[in-house]
Amino acid sequence: MVEVNTGYPRSLPGALKIARLVVAFVTFICFAASKSHEAFIALAVMEFVITLLFFVLYLLKLDKKMKFLFWPLADIFNSLIAVLFFIIVCLCAIIIKTTTGTLVGGVFGLLLVVLCIADSVLLFKKITFNKPRGRNVITR
Numbered sequence: 001m002v003e004v005n006t007g008y009p010r011s012l013p014g015a016l017k018i019a020r021l022v023v024a025f026v027t028f029i030c031f032a033a034s035k036s037h038e039a040f041i042a043l044a045v046m047e048f049v050i051t052l053l054f055f056v057l058y059l060l061k062l063d064k065k066m067k068f069l070f071w072p073l074a075d076i077f078n079s080l081i082a083v084l085f086f087i088i089v090c091l092c093a094i095i096i097k098t099t100t101g102t103l104v105g106g107v108f109g110l111l112l113v114v115l116c117i118a119d120s121v122l123l124f125k126k127i128t129f130n131k132p133r134g135r136n137v138i139t140r
Helices: 012-033 038-059 071-096 100-126
Strands: none
Touching: 012 038, 012 100, 038 071, 038 100, 071 100
């Protein structure tokens, strides 16, 4: 049976994922409504889908069951790659600004960059590299 983490959407990481989902969807709508370049639309859709998958993964606590991958690190890599692509695409969309929708989509994309960076920093602070974890520390 799958266990649901009901507190995740109300936590800071969950709220950041929800904000990323909303902003990615708004970015997609702006790019699609203005008939922008297909790369702009595809990037916004891919970010929405991948963020949704990570949200469901953490919401259903599947990261605890599927231990073959270190999910927080994969999430950080996804966020950093999204930052790189969105900076390039959104700056192009803002510079080109063929329509108002493309310009607004570019601005929302840059807002998404800020959210991705915040999510990466928050996740990176939770990861411990060669540090003792929790109660497994031997005290003297």
